[in-house]
Amino acid sequence: MPAITLVEAVTQALAYELREDPRVVVFGQDVGVNGGVFRATDGLQAEFGGARVLDTPLAENMIAGIAVGMAAQGLRPVAEFQFMGFIYPGLDQMLSHAARLRNRTRGRLSCPLVYRAPYGGGIHAPEHHSESTEAIFAHIPGLRVVVPSSPGRAYGLLLAAIRDPDPVIFLEPKRIYRALRQEVPDNGEALPLDRCFRLREGTDITLVAWGAALKETLAAAEQLSAEGVEAEVIDPATLKPLDIHTIIDSLEKTRRCVVIHEAARFCGLGAEIAAQINEYAFDLLDAPVHRVTGFDTVMPYYRLEDCYLPDMERILAGVRRTLEYPA
Amino acid sequence: MPAITLVEAVTQALAYELREDPRVVVFGQDVGVNGGVFRATDGLQAEFGGARVLDTPLAENMIAGIAVGMAAQGLRPVAEFQFMGFIYPGLDQMLSHAARLRNRTRGRLSCPLVYRAPYGGGIHAPEHHSESTEAIFAHIPGLRVVVPSSPGRAYGLLLAAIRDPDPVIFLEPKRIYRALRQEVPDNGEALPLDRCFRLREGTDITLVAWGAALKETLAAAEQLSAEGVEAEVIDPATLKPLDIHTIIDSLEKTRRCVVIHEAARFCGLGAEIAAQINEYAFDLLDAPVHRVTGFDTVMPYYRLEDCYLPDMERILAGVRRTLEYPA
Amino acid sequence: MHKPRMHLVASFDIAHLQYLDEQGRATQALPDFATPDALQAMYRQMALARLVDDHAVKLQRTGQLGTYPSSLGQEAIGVGTGGALRRQDIYCPYYRETGALLERGVEVAEILAIWGGYERGQDFRHAPGDFPLCIPIATQLLHAAGVAFALAYQQRHMGAEPRVVVTSAGDGASSRGDFYEAMNLAGAWKLPVVFVINNNQWAISVSRRAQTAACTIAQKAVAAGINSLQVDGNDVIAVRAAVSDAVERARAGGGPMLIEAVSYRLCDHTTADDASRYCPPDELEAARAREPLLRLARYLGHAGLWDSAREEELQRELAEIMERELLAYRDWEPEVPTAMLEHLYATLPEPLLEQYDELAAMPPPTGAS
Amino acid sequence: MHKPRMHLVASFDIAHLQYLDEQGRATQALPDFATPDALQAMYRQMALARLVDDHAVKLQRTGQLGTYPSSLGQEAIGVGTGGALRRQDIYCPYYRETGALLERGVEVAEILAIWGGYERGQDFRHAPGDFPLCIPIATQLLHAAGVAFALAYQQRHMGAEPRVVVTSAGDGASSRGDFYEAMNLAGAWKLPVVFVINNNQWAISVSRRAQTAACTIAQKAVAAGINSLQVDGNDVIAVRAAVSDAVERARAGGGPMLIEAVSYRLCDHTTADDASRYCPPDELEAARAREPLLRLARYLGHAGLWDSAREEELQRELAEIMERELLAYRDWEPEVPTAMLEHLYATLPEPLLEQYDELAAMPPPTGAS
Ligand SMILES: Cc1ncc(C[n+]2csc(CCOP(=O)(O)OP(=O)(O)O)c2C)c(N)n1
Numbered sequence A, B: 001m002p003a004i005t006l007v008e009a010v011t012q013a014l015a016y017e018l019r020e021d022p023r024v025v026v027f028g029q030d031v032g033v034n035g036g037v038f039r040a041t042d043g044l045q046a047e048f049g050g051a052r053v054l055d056t057p058l059a060e061n062m063i064a065g066i067a068v069g070m071a072a073q074g075l076r077p078v079a080e081f082q083f084m085g086f087i088y089p090g091l092d093q094m095l096s097h098a099a100r101l102r103n104r105t106r107g108r109l110s111c112p113l114v115y116r117a118p119y120g121g122g123i124h125a126p127e128h129h130s131e132s133t134e135a136i137f138a139h140i141p142g143l144r145v146v147v148p149s150s151p152g153r154a155y156g157l158l159l160a161a162i163r164d165p166d167p168v169i170f171l172e173p174k175r176i177y178r179a180l181r182q183e184v185p186d187n188g189e190a191l192p193l194d195r196c197f198r199l200r201e202g203t204d205i206t207l208v209a210w211g212a213a214l215k216e217t218l219a220a221a222e223q224l225s226a227e228g229v230e231a232e233v234i235d236p237a238t239l240k241p242l243d244i245h246t247i248i249d250s251l252e253k254t255r256r257c258v259v260i261h262e263a264a265r266f267c268g269l270g271a272e273i274a275a276q277i278n279e280y281a282f283d284l285l286d287a288p289v290h291r292v293t294g295f296d297t298v299m300p301y302y303r304l305e306d307c308y309l310p311d312m313e314r315i316l317a318g319v320r321r322t323l324e325y326p327a
Numbered sequence C, D: 001m002h003k004p005r006m007h008l009v010a011s012f013d014i015a016h017l018q019y020l021d022e023q024g025r026a027t028q029a030l031p032d033f034a035t036p037d038a039l040q041a042m043y044r045q046m047a048l049a050r051l052v053d054d055h056a057v058k059l060q061r062t063g064q065l066g067t068y069p070s071s072l073g074q075e076a077i078g079v080g081t082g083g084a085l086r087r088q089d090i091y092c093p094y095y096r097e098t099g100a101l102l103e104r105g106v107e108v109a110e111i112l113a114i115w116g117g118y119e120r121g122q123d124f125r126h127a128p129g130d131f132p133l134c135i136p137i138a139t140q141l142l143h144a145a146g147v148a149f150a151l152a153y154q155q156r157h158m159g160a161e162p163r164v165v166v167t168s169a170g171d172g173a174s175s176r177g178d179f180y181e182a183m184n185l186a187g188a189w190k191l192p193v194v195f196v197i198n199n200n201q202w203a204i205s206v207s208r209r210a211q212t213a214a215c216t217i218a219q220k221a222v223a224a225g226i227n228s229l230q231v232d233g234n235d236v237i238a239v240r241a242a243v244s245d246a247v248e249r250a251r252a253g254g255g256p257m258l259i260e261a262v263s264y265r266l267c268d269h270t271t272a273d274d275a276s277r278y279c280p281p282d283e284l285e286a287a288r289a290r291e292p293l294l295r296l297a298r299y300l301g302h303a304g305l306w307d308s309a310r311e312e313e314l315q316r317e318l319a320e321i322m323e324r325e326l327l328a329y330r331d332w333e334p335e336v337p338t339a340m341l342e343h344l345y346a347t348l349p350e351p352l353l354e355q356y357d358e359l360a361a362m363p364p365p366t367g368a369s
């Protein structure tokens, strides 16, 4: 079994589900012959035909809106937004309809759909191509927000997202689309949603991160280990609804926590995690929950993007500060 | 001087600035002859003419987008969205352009504009008419998010917002549009943005709330006072950028804090406030920061809206829990 | 510049359809479906819609209902449209839709419940595939395009029978990008969807002329390369004929269509509105003379198919229905606080259990109205 | 139903304008502006645009520039459009705009800096009122409508001279609601704005035909009730004539216009794209024969206004300019980390000071490219 990248795992999951479930349709800009600008849908139109893998006209609001109609009528639409920076015209449909249809019809109609988008910075792309605004979606009741951080989790979580009876925003960290390879058996086995993954065991500090930021976070954990500090690393994966209990459990051991995310800090998901830790584990804490995040400004053009993204230096600095607290 | 309501204070501020600054234009759906569905622009078209107070076609994305062009070209547009529930089609323009134009042109062009919207629930309005998603906007770098909670602050803060050289989302708590009257001199004096207002002094606990939720919060503070508990009540008013220091200062006295907001809890602004308190005042705290908020679900149709909104009971329960901590 | 020579690359005509003029006289031979029975049935449905609207407004005025949008004067559009669909077709309505909802089998009590603050009103018992009333303007047009894709897909790839979706919106909605994006996709993908615009001349206080420089709404279909037609929206026969024709063409694979039904809002926008602030009284008066019930009654009268006795009998019958439905609304089972979390997801996620328990401990609200 | 009688309520024609055919022969008398000097100047600008694009792609291939969108084959649209504006007019461009930017006085080094990862490239020194290049498709069309309102407002109420805004977008952009909303407002408010669509037949891999069932983009203006015209976008004279005419009409208060310039993308979508995955080679070959530089060169050659000596001289001159600009780009002053906070607000809000200090303490990035 050849080892595959995260983006190939996405393709593999889409292909699996297209094959198994005739209700699944995949659509978006350039997802057909071109296979998507990141090749996430490469070969799918050739295998499943233009009736199930479709290029749409260029209109994100439309893409978000038709998915609601398709899902309510019994299909399992998987819609691609080319970059997260272009998802916003679709927000109205996601918030006002996809997230609410089940509730407002008291369960009569529902929205089993997936909105996929590559997200995050660090690939030297032009303006508006490096967004990470997961917190906006995580604030919306009725949605699920899922971020994979490895080929295996991309495969298993995307299968789960497609099969989930409710709408899922599936954000793919494009900086690590091809960063590492894993063997991912194409066995159709989904991974659980709404559950954190513990990526590394440790006793001294808990690091919470998701998506591409886990690359530097795990590297920081290795570095710390060389220094005798064992960090526990937790990937929430499903950011909403958030499984806080796995994080709290970890804190019972470590009593210290750093949250790392690429997104701007203010009202980012780190704030919610910090607030919940504060609520559920106030007495456990030996130091304030520290956030290592993007800055509260627009993601800069590529010359400065490495200064914006949390790197190992900043993660290590945050960890040391937290370990040394009060100092 | 007659006492006026919050919505009348909005009208008074708009009229003042239309009179003083020929660059100001007011537009939106039904803001002309009809004076807005809440009458916030009542009489303005009659006084300032159809060239400066304009009904637009029905398209929120358009309203948000043309404001960017107007502002960049030297006008001072004040755009009304009829309800916050209909602002989302404009989010793309707000996030991708209004908030960024100054930054991406390195100061050459800028966006001195105001996007106004009535917000919040509790007026028995239909579906989608009771939203409070200020946290979405507060996450966006480059925006200011301002919420008045009294006629005086509505007047002073709206003047400040119109005069501010950067884009402001001005959210008007419609539940208290007509809840109380104050004498508000029409003297053109703006109130400061980016500063909390201390609405009540107290030593035992700090209550942070904004907009309509202050009504119940202040009532709860009175009730507590009768019981011998003196709550300090802080209205951030500018939710982004947030003046955390006034809140921290208060905590130096009280060491306990409850944040109250109508919006859904998860990734709401209460999370950011709790996280920052945790960061800046960890050692001050005698109890976890407690959040009394809307539930993490869709704002229900009106029969249940009072169950959704934080009421005095829930605020008092939150305060007691925080005061009694650890219990 | 001096006038250059140009050549023509495309041409478009917009046509208007009418069967009954303002005096209720047939302007041409009626379509086959317009049998005496069918016309009387349409009249009855329009009269019921008017009665429901009238009662709903009164309920609101007496604090027994929330904001309500009457369709007074526009009954022909709803009834003509609703009647053109088959049961298994799908309808994606906007909010001003009494006539069409009744045609679809939605119960009057359900309609009242929606505006009375109960989500469960949207759980249309007899129209289980239809979309709920849609408040955010024009967004439903995209749902309809998605439904149309699904129907065509299920027909072609899953052996389902051919079905069609009809969706409606107001003239104001035609300014929203959604309207255009939905039509454009429907055209590009040749989807079985019919867009019906209730051009009642107002979007709250904004007149049709302030809304767009286009002289018809129908011509907006040209942008999407799809067919369109303007109909006299006060002539239920014309509406029904046009929508039926479009629906059956779509069913046969002929693609989408836009229908502009020209009418007039003879009432406030909703009970929260005061149209006297902006609506010219003479314009309103003139429009009143063109209204659809009077027109059809006149036609039926000329043809000996209607008289005051039958009218009285009809009103008695409708009043009874209304009575029953009002009771059903008054006895509507209240929602409990936990209801707001019960249908958010298929299964309540664990992190929400705590909030669910908090709601479960709450006393039910006391008679909010 | 049997065919009912309908009456016509509106009719629309879409015209096409061309001056030079594919062989560079005049198909009609040229407009007055088309003097030998003017034509040679347009040729020069198109050639410069092509050279800039060519070098930019090479810079990208060698790691010295980020993703770049060439306008190869579409130079007539940019140059024809840019030349139709007066200095004080405003331009709201999309991202595929080399020719128009050069016409507006934007420096080549600024263009390279934008795509080279420096925000400061957007600070157009010689076009201070123009909007920056716009990446989110179609959003700039709304800015243009807003600018047009401001220009008309400043003229009518603040004594400013009459000015016009021109904005551009691709064929793909015409599927976005923004496009329609912008045109509709421009029509309803009669704004001085001209919309120019570069119909290069592709939106990345999605063909014009997959984008819409409309047979022209020009006809989309019918939805907004505004005028429109299709021009041969490979004929710089036609583009310039059409845009100039529209601009001057708008300046005189005649309202907005949509111009569809029909061309072909003779290159990859951007350097990140591989058009061979989807673009039929024979279609591409056929399009190459219609390209704008060759066409104008042929016309000028026939007229004795161009020959290989002049071409060589021109290329030498342009190469020198390019050399100079490449140096300016290479010497572009790097941005320091704090730059990302310096222009976010007019004044840095106090709560951001801490983050500013953190950035100030950072070492500047080491030669990211
Ligand atoms: C997106 C959105 N914006 C604003 C509103 C508020 N609103 C409700 S109805 C209405 C006017 C709609 O006019 P039209 O489309 O002509 O339909 P009509 O009510 O006249 O039938 C407006 C602005 C809304 N419901 N949705």
Ligand SMILES: Cc1ncc(C[n+]2csc(CCOP(=O)(O)OP(=O)(O)O)c2C)c(N)n1
Pocket (backbone or CB within 6 Å): A029, A058, A060, A082, A086, D096, D135, D136, D137, D169, D170, D171, D172, D173, D174, D198, D200, D202, D203, D204, D265, D269
């Ligand atoms: C809103 C938005 N969606 C998607 C993209 C990604 N994207 C960049 S260019 C492009 C195709 C645009 O095609 P067209 O409008 O025809 O312009 P062209 O590039 O052909 O000149 C797409 C989909 C984007 N930049 N913005």
Ligand SMILES: [Mg+2]
Pocket (backbone or CB within 6 Å): C170, C171, C172, C198, C199, C200, C201, C202, C203, C204
């Ligand atoms: Mg209307």
Ligand SMILES: [Mg+2]
Pocket (backbone or CB within 6 Å): D170, D171, D172, D198, D199, D200, D201, D202, D203, D204
């Ligand atoms: Mg194109």
